[in-house]
Amino acid sequence: MPDKRNSSLERIALLCALLTFSIACNRTPPPQPSDANSKPGAKRYALKGKVISVDKNAGTANIDNEPIAGFMDPMVMPYTIKPSSDLNQLQPGDSITADVVVEPNKYWLENVKVTSHAATPAEKPAATLHIPTPGEAVPDFKLVNQSGKPISLHQYRGQTLLLTLIYTRCPFPDFCPRVSHQFAAIDRQLRANPGRYGRTHLLSISFDPAHDTPKVLREYGFSCAGGKDSSLFDHWEFSAIPSNELPEFADYFALTYNEEAGLITHSLSTAVISPDGKMFKWYHGADWQASDLLEDVANASHSAS
Numbered sequence: 001m002p003d004k005r006n007s008s009l010e011r012i013a014l015l016c017a018l019l020t021f022s023i024a025c026n027r028t029p030p031p032q033p034s035d036a037n038s039k040p041g042a043k044r045y046a047l048k049g050k051v052i053s054v055d056k057n058a059g060t061a062n063i064d065n066e067p068i069a070g071f072m073d074p075m076v077m078p079y080t081i082k083p084s085s086d087l088n089q090l091q092p093g094d095s096i097t098a099d100v101v102v103e104p105n106k107y108w109l110e111n112v113k114v115t116s117h118a119a120t121p122a123e124k125p126a127a128t129l130h131i132p133t134p135g136e137a138v139p140d141f142k143l144v145n146q147s148g149k150p151i152s153l154h155q156y157r158g159q160t161l162l163l164t165l166i167y168t169r170c171p172f173p174d175f176c177p178r179v180s181h182q183f184a185a186i187d188r189q190l191r192a193n194p195g196r197y198g199r200t201h202l203l204s205i206s207f208d209p210a211h212d213t214p215k216v217l218r219e220y221g222f223s224c225a226g227g228k229d230s231s232l233f234d235h236w237e238f239s240a241i242p243s244n245e246l247p248e249f250a251d252y253f254a255l256t257y258n259e260e261a262g263l264i265t266h267s268l269s270t271a272v273i274s275p276d277g278k279m280f281k282w283y284h285g286a287d288w289q290a291s292d293l294l295e296d297v298a299n300a301s302h303s304a305s
Contacts, residue, residue, distance in 0.1 A: 045100040049065035061079055062078050094117050132252065136279050138278065143205060146217040146237060158199075158275050160301055162293055163271045168220040175268060179286055183236065187202055203239065207249065220238060221236070270293070275301070
């Protein structure tokens with residue numbers, strides 16, 4: 001006669017084994033380690049483009065990218081390359097593929113691969129770039145503002161002119177959106193000082209004239225100000241540089257210009273022009289705060305008096 005106790009123990013052991021097997025089969029796999037460079041909320045886009053220039057000291061390259069579906073139109077932008085050692089494989093004129101990684105406050109390229117090489121550099125030699133110098137007269141560039149009205153830089157003589165360069169469709173938060181946000185802060189603070197407000201003028205200039213029409217510029221201006229009060233444009237105008245003046249304009253403000261393709265790298269340039277129409281201070285990139293330009297406004301006005 002079988003031992004009932006042993007039979008019960010065998011059944012319990014079998015049930016435990018089945019239970020263990022079931023748990024193992026249904027267990028969620030452990031999360032894979034995320035990319036060391038990006039946070040979980042980072043967005044990734046596939047990029048195809050051409051290398052315009054390489055800056056190994058800064059760890060960046062200017063890339064003329066093709067349209068990126070759901071993200072941005074064709075544009076020339078500076079990108080940080082990760083790892084920076086990948087810069088060693090890049091030369092101006094190379095065609096590449098890469099992943100654009102975008103976080104709320106920064107972006108970069110990784111998985112960069114050269115798909116074809118070009119022998120002709122696409123970069124204008126840095127030695128030929130003009131660097132705006134304090135005290136030099138600023139040319140009277142002709143522009144078209146958000147109302148479709150022709151304007152020129154010399155018409156602001158007698159005022160301290162704050163000028164910055166933008167693309168309205170720039171998607172990167174630490175580029176044009178940051179600069180426009182800082183200009184909005186400057187405009188608000190100057191409004192709080194009526195005396196200084198009347199002696200200053202803000203001018204955001206697009207070097208994407210084909211896209212940035214007066215209508216586009218007007219809507220962009222309203223979005224920067226957070227309202228639709230057209231009196232905004234009495235003090236802060238939005239304009240575009242016509243295509244025929246683009247090469248000279250780009251050269252003056254130290255923008256690398258590719259004359260063959262008619263493309264401009266998306267570097268940033270901001271200037272404070274004194275009431276006598278001369279360069280007071282020039283900023284390359286976005287390494288400035290609203291408080292810096294407000295201090296420049298005070299000093300420029302003082303030096304002109």
